[in-house]
Amino acid sequence: MTGKKIIIGITGSIAAYKIPQLVRLLVKAGAEVQVMMTPNAKDFVSPLVLSTLTRKPVMIEMFDENTWSNHVMLGRWADIILIAPASCNTLAKMANGLCDNFLLATYMSATCPIHIAPAMDEDMWHHPSTKANLQKLTYFGNVIIESQFGELASGLIGMGRMAEVEDLVQHVQGFFLQNSQLAGKEILITAGPTYENIDPVRFIGNHSSGKMGIAIANECARRGAKVHLVLGPTHLSANHKNITTYKVTNAQSMFEQCVALFPQCQIGIMSAAVADYTPIEVATEKIKKKTEAFAIALTKTKDILNHLGSIKNANQILVGFALESVDEKNNAKEKLKAKNADIIVLNSVRDTGAGFGHDTNKVTMFDKNGYEETFDLKTKVEVAKDIVNKIIIFGKI
Ligand code: CTP
DSSP: TTTTTEEEEOOGGGGGGGHHHHHHHHHHHOOEEEEEEEEGGTTSSSSHHHHHTSSSOOOOOOOOOOOBHHHHHHHHHHHHHEEEEEOHHHHHHTTTTTOHHHHHHHHHHHSEEEEEOOOOHHHHHHHHHHHHHHHHHHHHEEEEOOOEEETTTSSSSEEEOOOOOHHHHHHHHHHHHHHHTTTTTTTEESSSSSOOOETTTEOOOOOOSHHHHHHHHHHHHHTTOEEEHHHHHOOOOOOOOTEEEEESSSSHHHHHHHHHGGGSSEEEEOBBBOEEEEEESSOOSOOOSSSSSSOOEEOOOOOOOOOOOOOOOOOOOOEEEEESSSSSHHHHHHHHHHOOOOOEEETTTTTTOOSTOSSSEEEEEETTTTTTOOOOOHHHHHHHHHHHHHHHHHHHH
């Protein structure tokens, strides 16, 4: 963990007494650790011990008489923030955007991944509001490190005990390892719809939002890849420093951009909903409403996945999507073969919560070696992780 920058946020919970040991192990492993505490946490563990271990003052207050501490820059400085122990109270504040102390202000302005190790008594752990807060925090993209079963501060035995210090160290190590899994790889990703112009003011399009492709781009970037995101017209965008976005409008411009970028990439993931047909002619003036019936002559667009499948070399991995409404599995397997892809991700429009516009998706993945796996309905962020994991396993990366 040499040179890694870690913020440890301690809140008011008995488990705080274990944090000096956690900090000691992280520092020993080479990390630069900055400790922050909520004012309540001071009652559970000594800031002096922690500042001695980290050789940095522990940050508790936003300002004293003379100085104001810059929570924004600290949130950008860190590679990871680990809030441990995270009390029921702090979880509730985080889930609802409250920021009445330095740690919460840093959380709210952080750009790095946030990992949370809750600690509380069993009844609080099982309370529906805690469950809802944890769900909300997961939805925001935070990672929850599950509490464990064991002896609690109340003397009761049950769920709610903070993960052991050794587990937390392993978790942080795993995080940094995963972060560099795709280092050195360049990945081409298409996302969003395409708009095929009919005249200067009208187009043929579809309801794709680009959410799935952007989630995959973020996940690849988070794991250290250099990502080229070829994005159709959508109001969404990706903003990870490892992602370069190429905005395109129609199938032809998406095709050209992909053809230019694919040779330098080791992986291609085609998640865009590309129009299959485009008007043969685009009217130069707005078409007037004259006749009762009106037809537009269309011609096939170039199939990007198919083309990249025909030019890919043995070291490139190509992933396609299949959006189907009938005989889904067979159609997906056929597309895998016909387009010479390595992996195909099937969405069925018959699954509720899956497909265009939703925050969730339900997929089945196939690879060219006969692998098939159906996943549960998950957030698109989680589905993106499954897809990237599959690519890593397939490519033995
Ligand atoms: N695709 C592409 N270029 C196109 C059309 C599709 O790259 N012009 C890609 C999609 O990004 C997806 C895969 O091909 O990865 C399958 O897309 P899908 O719309 O499910 O299938 P089509 O090949 O268009 O066939 P059909 O519409 O007949 O099901």
